[in-house]
Amino acid sequence: MKKILKSIMIFAGIVLLLSACEDFTKLTAPPVNTGTADFSRFVVIGNSLTAGYQSGSLFESAQKYSYGNLIAKQVGTTFEQPIVSDPGFGSRLEIKSLDPFTLVNNPIMGTPQNLNYPLPYNNLGVPGALLYDVLNATSSTTCASYVFGGVPNPMFDLILRNSDTTATPLSQFQQAAALNPTMVILWIGNNDVLGFATSGGTSPSAPTDVNVFEGLYNATAGAIASLGADVVVANIPNVSSIPFFTTVGPQIAMGVPWYQLAALGVPGLFYQEHGNVGPSQTFADSLTLLTGGVLVTLKGSSYASLIGQPTGKFYRDFGFPALPPGIDTTQAFGVHPLNPWPDALILDPGEITTVQTATVQFNDIISSAAETYGFGLADMFSFFNQIRMNDFTGGTVFDGITFTTFYVVGGLFSLDGVHPTNQGYAIVANEFIKVFNSKFGANIPLIDVSAIPGSLNFTGKVRFENGFAQFPKGAFDHLFF
Amino acid sequence: MRRLIVTLMLMLGLGTTSIFAGGFQINEHGARAMALGGAFTAVVNDASAVYWNAAGLGFLEGSTNFILGTAMIAPKSSFRGVSPSVDAYYMENQVFYPSHFFITQKFSDVISAGVGLSTPFGLGTKWDEDWVGKYLAVETELRTFSAPLVLTFTFGEQFAISVGGSYSWADVLITQKSPLTPFAGDAFVHLEGDDMVAFGYNAGILWRPSDVFSVGASFHSEVSYEFEGTATATGPSQVSSQLPQGDITASLTTPMNIQGGIAVRVVDQLRLSADFQWVAWSSYDTLAVDFKDPNIDDIASPRLYKDSYIIRFGAEFNWNDDISLLGGVYYDKNPVDPQYVNPSLPDTDRLGFSFGVDANLFENFGLTASYLFIRGDQLTVTNSKETYTPGGSPFNGTYNSSAHILSFSLYYTIN
DSSP states (O other), X not given: OHHHHHHHHHHHHHHHHHHGGGOOOOOOOOOOBOTTOOOSSEEEEESHHHHTOBTTBBOHHHHTTOHHHHHHHHHTOOOOOOOBOTTOBSOOEEEEETTTTXXXXXXXXXXXXXXXXXXXXXXXXXXXXXHHHHHHOOSTTTSHHHHTTSOOOTHHHHHHXXXXXXXXXXXXXXXXXXXXXXXXXXXXXXXXXXXXXXTTTOSSSSOOOHHHHHHHHHHHHHHHHTTTSEEEEEOOOOGGGSHHHHSHHHHHHHHSOHHHHHHTTOOSEEBOOTXXXXXXXXEEOHHHHHHTSSEEOGGGHXXXXXXXXXXXXXXXXXXXXXXXXXXXXXXXXXXXXXXOBOGGGEEOHHHHHHHHHHHHHHHHHHHHHHHHHTOEEXXXXXXXXXXXXXXXXXXXXXXXXXXXXXXXTTBSBOTTSSSBOHHHHHHHHHHHHHHHHHHSOOBOOOOOGGGSOOXXXXXXXXXXXXXXXXXXXXXXXXXXX | OHHHHHHHHHHHHHHGGGOOOSSSBOOOSOHHHHHTTTOOTTTOOSTTHHHHOGGGGGGSSSSEEEEEEEEEEEEEEEEEESTTOOOEEXXXXXXXXXXXXXXXXXXXXXXXXXXXXXXXBEEEEEOOTTSTTTTTXXXXXXXEEEEEEEEEEEETTTEEEEEEXXXXXXXXXXXXXXXXXXXXXXXXXXXXXXXXXXXEEEEEEEEEEETTEEEEEEEEOOEEEEEEEEEXXXXXXXXXXXXXXXXXXXXXXXXXXXXXXXXXXXXTTEEEEEEEEEEOGGGOOEEEEEESSTTSOOEEEEOOOOOEEEEEEEEEEEOSSSEEEEEEEEEEOXXXXXXXXXXXXXXXXXXXXXXXXXXXXXXXXXXXXXXXXXXXXXXXXXXXOOBOSTTOOBXXXXXXXXXXXXXXXXXXXXX
């Protein structure tokens, strides 16, 4: 018996000894060469594009893929963000059905996850921020949308967290300065033109004045330059390269029987030109709609199915107290001059010119400020224009996946048609990394875009009419850019 | 004594539903052979000879021999990557119980026969549902069962040959995830199939010119399985019509094995043995799953296994009349080109160390207990053809694997 016990002991001892052999050699990841760039205190300042906003909401599973966070992971630095649990802050758009294509707003609100983080966040992107706000806004009621339009933007309270401190309220810039940053990305100015564009040129009725923009941008750039950090700025993409403006017009061109309507004397879609709220003789024929001569916004998708019907749905949905003088909703919507397609749902050729002129002027201001202060420049304008051009020759391939700017199917833009998907943000992050690599002699590896998960969320039931996507009433009301 | 064996058989019989193992080929067909590092084709001194080399049946003591046992395999694997990242992922712990049972009977001085049941091939790997390689493998299980029937012709004291056939059956389960980008979330794909009827054949030869020296060889044919089954996929209802579902067929050919060995009794108490096993893995070139629905793309993933070999050494020391100490070591060459290594079977070159005790407990009744530790060589893949993203990014990284195996066999001889 003793012998057997002894054998068992020896046996157990050898098993233990061999278990130790399971261990394997240590591996270390190759160090990232950041060149002369120092990412030890990395801050990004901007709007929704910087916040990592997607599908009309700021939510955790998307914030993880904000370009700032992706870059921080790539260079291995800490990066705190104002995380909001899914489905986030701002009734997220979700897909009820793919065929027919139908969206809904998720009515559930997420909760902030790290309000008590003791320092300013590294991600100081505030959805809805205008250029004015970087230096001036400290709360929902000191931001440009409230000061100039009376509309508070609660995102400032969520991200800047000034209300619960007795200290002096700090702006985006001041919070960045408090972090004593070594590297700053500034991507601002998009909303100074997008607010005009997404409202069909109605609210505000013009982009930010170019002289005002120039003064504000130079002041902001100068302030950031004074921090002594390395800085990279990005410019403003063209609105006609994002699906919010490029999706519905071609659908109307293809989906409405214009050929039959022509026989009845209808030349095209009657629409209100800039500033007009009454009847209109102005029209866009199907070719103009198809080729982007006018840009129907994504908000118009829900009304496109009503073309040809006597309806005043737009005026009810948009809260008009009474019909504007001359409008006759017993006439066929969109194909009769007395019930034209509303100005708020379309950019007419003049408005398109306004938007494009402003974009070019703003980008010139951004470029010359970058040159003045020695900032790196990520040329998002040219980058997205190139991707848009590639749409018509099969798309653009990133890491084995073909992307286009087409709504939903293109993979680049989230359901709001303005903000990128997870993969879209990874592509944006890579553009910044390319700037770091060339400007600072760095060799930061690009993000594998194909390893980034998808981010368009599915939900329950279905509503669909006449082949046009149906958006819930007010689906885009909470859209902060 | 017979009753005990029957009881144990029934107990293990209930367990046969969970017979499967880590590693694709399972060479655990008896605790004694395992303890000797598998250097057993020239030894074959228990009823597991039905598998190892049935030519030895005529030389067994007694007229009828039984062996019944099971192994407990606890494989471990890790993956660190995807390069340049070195994040570590660990395969989930599972224990597998491939069991074995053989009976031999001498009908005359010349003719003997044997039947049995064991699991010559199988694998079982399970990774976390959300791990980095989830589009390559989540859970993979393959079980094969083989029931050999062998006939042995013994010519005098020195020479014997055997021929036989085997009836085999197998089932397979493959689950993995499938990306839905640009949409959030994944689809979960589950493939299941079986083939209840497959046949193989085998042969053996043994020459024992003297009491101190023997040499033997055995042959096991390849076995072709045609699995039939179903694929199911779960995901958001909005994309359900796009997911691969329906009846499937898949084929798998397990490789031919040729093993030869010698055994030498160097001193009275000590016998050394050495074997060389050739495994014709090149039969396994593609893992192909065909959907009967022509609208669904078939899955074909190249494996391109190469023929491989195992070198085995064993030693048996007779402590006294009742107790023997056993030890062994082997080297198992990885049949998979590193560029095709897949986490469903993280295969690398392996070194096995084994030892065991053989105890004659009562007259004609004995027990063998053995332990085997397998260490897989650390394998760093830098040119993987396995892709883990929808864009086709290579699954480069570092694999480590090891396994602990305990095995017990009860044997009984009727004179």
